Amino acid sequence: MGESKKKDASKGSWFKGLQAEFHKITWPDKESIAKQTVAVIIVSVVVGVIIAVLDLGIQHGVDFLVNL
Secondary structure (H helix, E strand, C coil), X not given: CHHHHHHHHHHHHHHHHHHXXXXXXXXXXXXXXXXHHHHHHHHHHHXXXXXXXXXXXXXXXXXXXXXX
């Protein structure tokens, strides 16, 4: 029976600790979020284009080798 009280107490202290940690969070402002979002979108598009070009080049190279 002593274990159930100990579990309840540890859960309570865990949630209190979690709540304390959430109060320490500093959220970025909207301008910063907008800039980072634009940066992520641009990098994603650039990487997608690079992968597409490489894929096309490799595909044509393999087709060339197969048709020899």
